[in-house]
Amino acid sequence: MNLSGTFTFAGPRQAVWALLHDPTVLAKVLPGTKSLVEAGPDRFQGTMKVSIGPLTAAEFAVTVSLTDQTEPSHFAMQIDGKGGVGFVRGSAVVDLADGPDAGTVMTYSSDVQIGGRIAAVGQRMIESVARMMMKQAFESLNAEVRARVQGGA
Amino acid sequence: MSFGQRVRRNEDARLLTGRAMFVDDVNLPGMLHVAFVRSIVAHGKLNSIDVTAARERPGVVAVYTAGDLGDYCKPGPVLVNPPPVPGHVFHGCTQLPLAKDKVRYVGEPLAMIVAESRYVAEDALADVIVDIDPIDAVNDLEAALAPGAPLVHPHLESNAAAHVVQHKGDYAKARAAAHLVVKRRFLYDRGVAAAMENRAVAVDWDPRAEEMTIWDTTQAPIPIRNGLAKMLGLLESQVRVVAPFVGGGFGPKIMMFYPEELLLPWAAMRIRRPLKWTEDRQENFFATTQERGQVHESEMALSKDGRVLGVRDWFLCDTGAYDPYGLTIPINTQCTLLGPYDIPNYETEFTSVFTNKPIVTPVRGAGRQHGVFVSERLLDLAARELGIDRVEIRKRNLLGPDRFPHNHEIMFQDSAPLVYDSGNYLPTLEQAAEIIGYEKFLRDEQPRLRAQGKRVGVGIACYVEGTGIGPYEGARVTVEPSGTVRVATGVGTQGQGHFTVLAQIVADVLGVGVEDVRVVTGDTREFHWGTGTFASRGAVVAGSACHAAAMSVRGKILDLASSVLGVPVDELKLGGGRVTVAGSNARGIAFGDLAGRANPLRGAVRPGTEPGLESTAYFGPDRGSTASGVHAMIVEVDPETAAVEIKRYLVVHDCGTIINPLLVEGQIHGGVAHGIGNAFYEQLVYDEQAQLMNASFMDYLLPTATDVPPIETAHRETPSPFNVLGLKGVGEAGCIPTGAVFAQAVEDALGPESGVEITEIPMSPNRLFQLIEEGRRS
Numbered sequence: 001m002n003l004s005g006t007f008t009f010a011g012p013r014q015a016v017w018a019l020l021h022d023p024t025v026l027a028k029v030l031p032g033t034k035s036l037v038e039a040g041p042d043r044f045q046g047t048m049k050v051s052i053g054p055l056t057a058a059e060f061a062v063t064v065s066l067t068d069q070t071e072p073s074h075f076a077m078q079i080d081g082k083g084g085v086g087f088v089r090g091s092a093v094v095d096l097a098d099g100p101d102a103g104t105v106m107t108y109s110s111d112v113q114i115g116g117r118i119a120a121v122g123q124r125m126i127e128s129v130a131r132m133m134m135k136q137a138f139e140s141l142n143a144e145v146r147a148r149v150q151g152g153a
Numbered sequence: 154m155s156f157g158q159r160v161r162r163n164e165d166a167r168l169l170t171g172r173a174m175f176v177d178d179v180n181l182p183g184m185l186h187v188a189f190v191r192s193i194v195a196h197g198k199l200n201s202i203d204v205t206a207a208r209e210r211p212g213v214v215a216v217y218t219a220g221d222l223g224d225y226c227k228p229g230p231v232l233v234n235p236p237p238v239p240g241h242v243f244h245g246c247t248q249l250p251l252a253k254d255k256v257r258y259v260g261e262p263l264a265m266i267v268a269e270s271r272y273v274a275e276d277a278l279a280d281v282i283v284d285i286d287p288i289d290a291v292n293d294l295e296a297a298l299a300p301g302a303p304l305v306h307p308h309l310e311s312n313a314a315a316h317v318v319q320h321k322g323d324y325a326k327a328r329a330a331a332h333l334v335v336k337r338r339f340l341y342d343r344g345v346a347a348a349m350e351n352r353a354v355a356v357d358w359d360p361r362a363e364e365m366t367i368w369d370t371t372q373a374p375i376p377i378r379n380g381l382a383k384m385l386g387l388l389e390s391q392v393r394v395v396a397p398f399v400g401g402g403f404g405p406k407i408m409m410f411y412p413e414e415l416l417l418p419w420a421a422m423r424i425r426r427p428l429k430w431t432e433d434r435q436e437n438f439f440a441t442t443q444e445r446g447q448v449h450e451s452e453m454a455l456s457k458d459g460r461v462l463g464v465r466d467w468f469l470c471d472t473g474a475y476d477p478y479g480l481t482i483p484i485n486t487q488c489t490l491l492g493p494y495d496i497p498n499y500e501t502e503f504t505s506v507f508t509n510k511p512i513v514t515p516v517r518g519a520g521r522q523h524g525v526f527v528s529e530r531l532l533d534l535a536a537r538e539l540g541i542d543r544v545e546i547r548k549r550n551l552l553g554p555d556r557f558p559h560n561h562e563i564m565f566q567d568s569a570p571l572v573y574d575s576g577n578y579l580p581t582l583e584q585a586a587e588i589i590g591y592e593k594f595l596r597d598e599q600p601r602l603r604a605q606g607k608r609v610g611v612g613i614a615c616y617v618e619g620t621g622i623g624p625y626e627g628a629r630v631t632v633e634p635s636g637t638v639r640v641a642t643g644v645g646t647q648g649q650g651h652f653t654v655l656a657q658i659v660a661d662v663l664g665v666g667v668e669d670v671r672v673v674t675g676d677t678r679e680f681h682w683g684t685g686t687f688a689s690r691g692a693v694v695a696g697s698a699c700h701a702a703a704m705s706v707r708g709k710i711l712d713l714a715s716s717v718l719g720v721p722v723d724e725l726k727l728g729g730g731r732v733t734v735a736g737s738n739a740r741g742i743a744f745g746d747l748a749g750r751a752n753p754l755r756g757a758v759r760p761g762t763e764p765g766l767e768s769t770a771y772f773g774p775d776r777g778s779t780a781s782g783v784h785a786m787i788v789e790v791d792p793e794t795a796a797v798e799i800k801r802y803l804v805v806h807d808c809g810t811i812i813n814p815l816l817v818e819g820q821i822h823g824g825v826a827h828g829i830g831n832a833f834y835e836q837l838v839y840d841e842q843a844q845l846m847n848a849s850f851m852d853y854l855l856p857t858a859t860d861v862p863p864i865e866t867a868h869r870e871t872p873s874p875f876n877v878l879g880l881k882g883v884g885e886a887g888c889i890p891t892g893a894v895f896a897q898a899v900e901d902a903l904g905p906e907s908g909v910e911i912t913e914i915p916m917s918p919n920r921l922f923q924l925i926e927e928g929r930r931s
Binding site: 113116 | 193194195287435438840842844845849851852
């Protein structure tokens with residue numbers, strides 16, 4: 001599964017960068033996140049609960065490692081999620097560029113492999129579920145960005 | 154006489170009222186339940202399996218991994234050795250009961266959990282921590298053979314599991330002399346058998362009696378018993394395998410020695426409590442064998458007048474992660490491609506390929522449909538190029554009735570040369586064309602409906618089916634003192650109607666009602682010599698054995714009645730369960746009385762005789778008998794949505810002497826439904842890492858009652874000379890040419906102007922839509 005796209009945040013790159021690296025904020029904005037902690041340098045661990053079609057409230061142990069980082073414009077991610085209903089494994093590349101109205105344009109692309117029951121019965125739904133979760137996450141994150149920009153102003 | 158009559162089925166009362174026993178109905182006191190941890194990675198190095206937490210879960214009785222099995226963890230046997238084709242290469246790789254070191258397909262069993270309930274067992278699955286380093290999966294057949302491809306079995310040089318070349322005549326010479334050579338690439342994809350009942354195993358080990366009873370959804374209870382006894386270190390007589398009613402077999406339930414079949418008896422001897430495992434539908438998509446992935450590069454050389462001079466076929470055959478079933482499928486493909494035609498020159502070569510997908514073993518048709526698809530499609534293409542009608546080109550190439558027995562010179566799956574016993578193909582084709590109204594349809598109907606904007610088409614295709622192969626089956630026929638006749642045979646029954654056809658054979662010989670003959674199948678305590686139900690052989694082979702045993706009992710009845718009544722044998726007749734003196738119905742004796750006299754409490758059994766009215770007989774044909782037929786269909790295609798409606802479906806078939814037309818039609822109907830599924834609906838879709846993406850009936854489409862039209866049938870009878878009754882099999886006939894006839898009919902409906910050429914099966918609504926769009930653009 002390949003997911004890619006762009007999203008425009010209403011704040012500067014530095015603020016977006018900082019929020020994208022803050023596990024407390026990420027735990028709040030990522031739908032279904034039960035916990036997320038920094039487990040080492042540029043490494044986050046946590047658990048997420050996701051419903052994909054017939055697989056309801058499936059719990060995943062998730063590890064995310066950040067590599068190839070150029071603050072505040074570029075980083076890569078390795079994602080490894082395991083749970084009772086299967087696995088999600090993949091990588092993503094994120095670029096941040098200055099956007100209009102002092103905003104930031106994020107460009108992302110990812111290549112994700114799924115296996116186990118989520119592939120077997122969730123495949124039809126997983127892409128739309130992933131897109132929906134990302135949209136929710138980006139919008140919540142954008143609200144945080146706005147709050148910080150306004151708070152700072 | 155019941156032979157040839159539409160006798161209603163003896164088994165239906167039990168089946169339709171819920172009184173038939175299936176394996177999952179077995180519930181014993183103290184029974185434990187089993188669930189399996191399976192790999193969710195298609196290919197990988199298995200580092201470790203941590204079952205500590207699972208063992209601690211309340212209600213879990215035992216958890217086993219490969220390391221716990223000791224010597225029992227051995228690769229299973231190669232079940233069917235390759236036929237002795239000169240120069241063949243075959244690498245037999247069979248699986249361990251539980252994977253060790255490496256996983257080779259999603260669904261491969263890794264650990265076995267035994268618990269007080271299925272709920273607890275399933276919950277404990279999530280407690281097991283499996284550490285696997287993924288390796289790139291082998292998915293695509295051609296990529297699998299490319300240099301540098303990851304290896305499913307690293308001790309081999311490549312993913313090639315087997316290579317076989319067979320020749321007849323000189324194809325190169327025929328090609329050089331040809332007026333036309335048509336050449337195409339054909340694809341056939343994988344599906345599941347989707348039996349209504351999933352697999353199940355229940356085991357009861359009685360440590361005091363030292364007896365093991367295994368209820369198993371198997372098509373081959375006797376080989377399963379023999380194999381398990383050997384592996385468990387028991388006498389064959391200590392193991393009883395019962396295949397009670399089985400809700401559909403279709404091939405995958407045959408003597409696989411599935412890991413579950415091996416592990417439950419082993420564990421039951423250790424835990425000393427009864428165990429049961431029932432596969433769920435999702436598991437079935439991974440844990441039960443599948444079939445049909447093949448890629449063909451084929452060509453046909455023809456003369457100007459449409460005579461086939463020769464065929465060359467080269468193909469790859471997906472065997473999945475292991476190949477316990479040898480070469481049965483690709484050899485069937487090679488042999489069935491020749492069909493009912495006179496093809497003097499034939500060159501056929503295949504490579505069987507290991508992939509990281511579930512194991513491939515025969516599924517109803519078992520490679521035959523691929524061969525038929527290739528030859529029938531090539532004939533269609535040749536007919537178009539040569540400007541010859543589709544039925545006409547077939548007529549010109551059929552083997553005439555004077556050509557039998559016909560030796561095709563290549564080797565068949567039963568390790569005997571491919572020899573057709575008998576056949577009369579032209580009248581079958583003519584009858585099919587007549588009933589479907591082929592000429593009238595093309596002349597009047599099609600143009601008329603086209604003028605209304607309707608896209609309708611007709612397809613017509615021929616096939617043969619090698620059936621009724623050896624080695625042998627047996628039967629015991631007994632007249633009980635009640636007068637009831639009991640028949641025991643070793644084949645398992647999966648809904649075919651054995652309780653009726655075998656009863657008919659015996660009833661007619663003994664002169665009793667069909668309903669008075671009680672048939673027992675699939676219980677090794679009742680009968681323990683035999684092989685199983687496969688290759689459309691039940692009625693032919695077990696039926697012939699039943700006939701022989703009944704004839705012997707008939708002789709005993711007559712001899713005893715002769716001495717009791719003081720009348721010579723030739724003055725006696727059998728009927729209504731009695732022996733009577735010819736010309737005097739009042740004077741006679743009932744079978745039950747005779748059975749009592751044949752087993753006296755005083756007096757002696759005379760030398761050279763046996764007690765009772767009972768005989769056992771066996772039948773083993775030297776080679777199979779070849780059934781044949783023609784399918785025809787009329788379809789309407791909506792060129793906007795690519796929806797296909799089957800307007801008519803006709804099967805004219807010849808399975809030799811017919812025991813019961815009702816049952817023959819039932820077999821054909823089921824086969825056609827299966828064939829329609831293969832042709833238009835069913836396809837297992839794997840991603841590049843060999844993860845199955847549609848493992849449920851939400852996404853894997855089976856045809857429903859509304860997709861399967863009423864099926865018209867006509868019977869022809871060309872008896873087989875290979876058995877006394879003239880029988881040929883019919884179990885797979887319905888699904889063999891369905892893809893070929895479907896492709897032809899849909900192409901005909903869309904017309905040559907559409908540019909649509911169908912060279913792959915399944916032709917899903919989706920795929921057909923793409924082809925129509927591509928045709929439009931070009």
